[in-house]
Amino acid sequence: MKAVMSHVSILTVYFSFFSLSLLNDIQAFDVRQHLSTVTRYSVAESSYVPSDIPKECTPIHLNLVARHGTRSPTKKRMRELDGLAAHLEVLIREAEEHHSSLQKVPAWLRQWKSPWKGKLKGGELISKGEDELYDIGIRIRENFPDLFNDDYHPDVYNIRATQVPRASASAVAFGMGLFSEKGSLGPGRHRAFAVTSENRASDIKLRFYDCCENYKDFRKHQEPAVDKLKEPVLDEIMASLARRYELNFTRQDTSSLWFLCKQEASLLDITDQACGLFSPSEISLLEWTDDLEAFILKGYGKSLNYRMGVPLLEDVVQSMEEAIKAEEENHAPGSYEKARLRFAHAETVVPFSCLLGLFLEKSEFQQIQREEPLQPPPKPPQNRSWRGSTVAPFAGNYMLVLYSCPAKSSNKYFVQVLHNECPTPMPGCGGTDFCPFNVFKESIVAPHLKHNYDTVCTKEQPMLKPETSKLLQLFRWLFPLRNDDTGSATASSF
Incomplete structure (x- = not known):
């Protein structure tokens, strides 16, 4: 009897230790860092040791390409959550x-109802998103005081x-944030500044994906295939949820609950509801499916995804x-541009990171230079560089x-690349974050410039068959074009 009690005690201690260990693992796993592109902003943490920039080097220009801050779900997604709430009611009623x-x-x-139930509009920047961008503006000014010491002018700070x-x-x-305490408006001494936008239909620098017909065709045909790739993971987790909670969840329920998890964790800091339904390993798999989708439809999955971003790189x-040129010709301060600051979307930022050749494994930079397809990011628990x-x-x-380094004889100008405000190594520049401007242009930029946006994006018109061509000629003969009073050509009505 004593032996049996001894074994029971040992098992009790073992399971107590196991439970405590599992609890610690779950607590150490912060779901808010595993939400793919729905993750809130935080300054990047990296083990990479940045380059020592010589003291004589001074920044003379800054380019920024940024995604918008944390936003609310779109109308379409809010309707999806309403549908989830309705189906959960059905599942509970059936169980009863x-x-x-x-x-x-x-x-x-x-008794769950969507926090966005009844809301008619969506997709707007929320207060957390405002804080993210405001704080970035303040930090950029603090980190590069020489660039932001001029009086504001839209031609200086574009x-x-x-x-x-x-x-x-x-x-x-x-x-x-950038111009706080630089003006006279209100207690914060703000000042007015200009934000310019180009028409959506012609904005090939920041919304190139909206203007690229070939890309829109590719995405339309590829999205169902991506959904198919995600199905096995969703089905596996769906079965686990059904066993765990004894409800007949569907694949769509699983997808919607994962979306709800991302919204609750990112926007509301709620991590113990929808996110609590999944284990850390399941969340890692769901995160991977989102990363896989971004890789295929926005990233290295197809060269078209980033080749269409060449106008932005050229800019x-x-x-x-x-x-x-302004530096070489000694232009007066305030007479030339010091910063070009752009705000767009994940569909802009992801291709731009690909154009720079970032987040690649060791041999993959050469592959994209040769325009070879890359393997998709490996499935957990394998490690991967590509994370949304x-x-x-x-x-x-x-x-x-852009830095000017007068003491440097062979290369006077250098480019430093920062990702989420931290210097990041460039495979195309020998793995350094501080690259001679000429090398940056030759090794990273030039291979992309052989691709013209129009040729990459314009759909090829099908060749007319001889019969079709003759029919068209007959049509034109029967219904000739006529000139109106203004001299413009209009087709005859019939």
Whole structure:
């Protein structure tokens, strides 16, 4: 009997230790860092040791490409959550009708309603997103005081945003931080500043994906295939949820609960409801499916995804060349541009990171230079460089700072690349973050410039068959074009 009691005691201690260890693992796992591109912004933490920039080097120009800050769900997504709430009611009712125990069902889930229920608009920048951009603006000014010591002028500090309100609102929040205490408006001594936008239909620098017909075709045909790739993971987790909570969850329920988890954790700091339904390993798998989608549809999965971003890369290089010209010709302070600051979307930021060749494994930079396809990010528990939470979280940003180094004889100008405000190594520049401007242009930029936006994005018109061509000629003969009083050609009506 004593032996049996001894074994029971040992097992009790073992299971207590195991439970405590499991609890510690779960507590150490912060779901808010595993939400792919729905992750909130935080300054990047890296083990990479940045380059020592010589004291004689001074920054003369800064390019910023940033994503908008944390936003509310879109109208379409809010309707999805309303649908989830309705189906959860059905599942609970069915369980009650079959006299099933609801003890395993979390109390919050039994009466859950979407926090966005009844809301008519969506997708706007929320207060957390405003704070993210405002704080970035303050830090950039503090980190580069020499660049932001001039009086404000839109030609000196050029701020651009897409026409989507959350992007322009992000630009405003950033500008309020950047120029705080630089004016005379209100207690914060703010000042007015300009944010310019180009029409959505022609904005090939910040919304190139919206203007690229070939990309829109690719995405339309590829999205169903990406959904198919995600299905096995969703089905596996769906089965686990059904066993765990004894409810007949569907694949769509699983997908919607994961979306709810991301919204609750990122926007509301709630991590013990929808996110609490999943184990850390399940969250890692769901995060990977989102990363896989971003990789295929926005990133290295197809060269078209980033080749169409060449106008943005050209704009960045052109602004640096203009700054070098101003430096060489000793232009007076306040007479030339010191910063070009852009605010857009994940569909802008992800391709831009690919154009710079970031977040690649060791041999992959050469592959993209040769335009070879890359393998998708490996499935957990394998490690991977490509993570949406790193590449393009809310307010994720890339800065390219141009330095003038007079003491350098062979290379006077250098580019430093910062990702989320931290220097990041460039595979195309020997793994350093501080790259001679000429090397940056030759090794990183030039291979992309052989691709013209129009040829990359314009759909090829199908060749007319001879019969079709003859029919068209006959049509034109029967219904000739006529000139109106203004001299413009209009087709005859029939």
